[in-house]
Amino acid sequence: MKTCSEALSALLMEYIQHKRETYYIAELYTFWLNAGLSYNAGTFNSGRLLLRTGHDTDLSIGGNVYQHWSINHGDIQEQRGVETSDTTITVKYNPFDKIRELGITWFQAFQGGTFDDCYVSIDRLFSPVPWSAYQMANISSDYVLKSRFWGRIDVNNAKMTSCELTMKSPNELLNIQLPRNLATPTCNNTFCDSMCTLTKSNYAYAVTAVAGSSKNQIVANISQPNDFFTQGTILCLTGENAGVTRTIKAYTNNTATMTEPWRLAITAGDTFTFYRGCSKTIPACEAYSNLTHFRGMPFLPVQNTLL
Numbered sequence: 406m407k408t409c410s411e412a413l414s415a416l417l418m419e420y421i422q423h424k425r426e427t428y429y430i431a432e433l434y435t436f437w438l439n440a441g442l443s444y445n446a447g448t449f450n451s452g453r454l455l456l457r458t459g460h461d462t463d464l465s466i467g468g469n470v471y472q473h474w475s476i477n478h479g480d481i482q483e484q485r486g487v488e489t490s491d492t493t494i495t496v497k498y499n500p501f502d503k504i505r506e507l508g509i510t511w512f513q514a515f516q517g518g519t520f521d522d523c524y525v526s527i528d529r530l531f532s533p534v535p536w537s538a539y540q541m542a543n544i545s546s547d548y549v550l551k552s553r554f555w556g557r558i559d560v561n562n563a564k565m566t567s568c569e570l571t572m573k574s575p576n577e578l579l580n581i582q583l584p585r586n587l588a589t590p591t592c593n594n595t596f597c598d599s600m601c602t603l604t605k606s607n608y609a610y611a612v613t614a615v616a617g618s619s620k621n622q623i624v625a626n627i628s629q630p631n632d633f634f635t636q637g638t639i640l641c642l643t644g645e646n647a648g649v650t651r652t653i654k655a656y657t658n659n660t661a662t663m664t665e666p667w668r669l670a671i672t673a674g675d676t677f678t679f680y681r682g683c684s685k686t687i688p689a690c691e692a693y694s695n696l697t698h699f700r701g702m703p704f705l706p707v708q709n710t711l712l
Contacts, residue, residue, distance in 0.1 A: 412547040416531055429532040431460040432478065433471050433549065434494070437524040438648050453648055455506055458530075466530060467546030472505065474498075478527055478572070481554045492554060494525065494570040507647040515563035517668045519648035525572055526555040592685035592701040602698050608637075608681040614644075616673050620666040623677065624659065631657045637682030641667070644675030653682065 409417075419425040436455035458464050458471040465471075475497035482490050498511040507514060514520060529550045556577075558570040586593055597605035610627060617624040623639065634656040641649050646667050654664040661679065683689050690699045 407550065407552070409550055410547040412545065413531055413550065416533055416548065427535060429530070429534055431458055431464060431530040431532070432476075433458050433464070433466065433528040433530055434476060434478075435526040435528065436520070437526075438519060453506060455504065464530070465543040466549060468543065469546075478554075481527070483554075490554075490576075491556070491571060491573045492527075494527075494558065494572055495567060496570070497567045500565050508643060509645055509647050511568070512563060512565055513645050513669060514648065515560050515568045517646050517649050519646075520558060520560055520570070521649075523558050524555065525558055525570075526551070527553050527572075529553050586700075588702050588705060590701055590703045590705060592683075592690065592699050594685070594698065594700050596683040596685075600698065600700065601695065603693060603695055605680060610634075610679045610681075612639075612677045612679045614671055614673055614675045614677065617660075618671045618673060618675070620668075620671055621663055623661045623663075623671065625661060625679070627679075628659055629656070634661055634679050634681055636684055638680045639663075640678040640680070642676045642678060644672060645669035646671065646675075653679075 416425070416428060420428055434455075434457045436457070438453040438455065456469055456471045457474045457476055459476050460471075460473050462473050463470055464473070477495055479493040479495075481492050496511065500512060501510060503510050504514055507519065509517070509519075530544065531548050531550065532544055533548060534544065554572070554574075556572050556574045558572045561569045561571055592601075594601040597603045597608070610629075612623070613626045615624050615626050632655070634653050637653045637656075639651045639653060639661060641647055641651075646669050649667065651667065652664045653661045655662045683693070685701060687696065687699060687701070687703060690696045
């Protein structure tokens with residue numbers, strides 16, 4: 406069930422009672438990029454936000470500016486139950502149009518993986534301001550019907566001038582048939598999740614790529630012992646891969662080697678955030694002074710084969 410504020414309810418009632426001839430409607434899109442994303446108590450705690458609207462001009466809603474863009478969505482089905490629903494979002498752009506918050510083009514962002522596993526909320530603005538007011542001052546967020554549809558997106562086909570995204574409800578995760586906890590020697594926690602209890606930002610390091618960096622490895626400008634960042638992650642902040650994350654396979658001689666290469670070029674001067682990782686073993690947990698939250702089963706009997 407969706408809820409609306411008293412102000413929005415009163416506005417819609419005025420329209421139903423023919424006390425107001427028109428009210429303005431605009432679609433609002435909030436993109437939570439996948440980088441460093443965590444979800445808690447109904448809100449996303451980190452990750453970069455992109456605010457867009459299909460309106461002809463920028464809109465200021467509750468103090469947040471939604472940049473106008475050529476963006477629209479498909480039909481939205483609203484029904485009770487836990488059935489999985491989806492819709493599509495189409496973004497149009499010129500080959501050289503850049504995403505202001507990232508400094509790279511839309512095509513580079515879609516091709517480079519910036520929008521992989523991105524979450525989106527489609528909200529609807531019912532404005533008390535008449536549609537003829539082309540330039541509007543700040544509008545209260547009380548007139549926004551929030552989360553009309555939200556979910557995760559998949560990048561279907563990124564073209565030079567447009568991209569279609571498939572947006573699926575989080576209910577699709579209910580289709581995964583896995584036990585909640587697996588009996589494994591290593592820890593079942595994800596490093597720095599709510600069960601691990603550690604804070605990821607405490608293990609973040611600002612890094613600038615220097616000469617010798619490539620799509621496969623980042624030569625860092627900081628000096629840390631070997632394996633310091635092994636099994637950690639990298640968030641690209643600037644450059645063609647801005648907003649994209651990669652996992653560190655190995656860290657030796659101040660060089661981080663990726664498990665998967667960056668899709669676009671890495672140049673000296675690109676900035677990153679390196680996050681330490683965890684091998685999910687007892688010694689690794691002891692190194693973080695967090696053994697009380699270790700959830701592995703390292704003493705499981707090994708499989709024996711009788712000849």
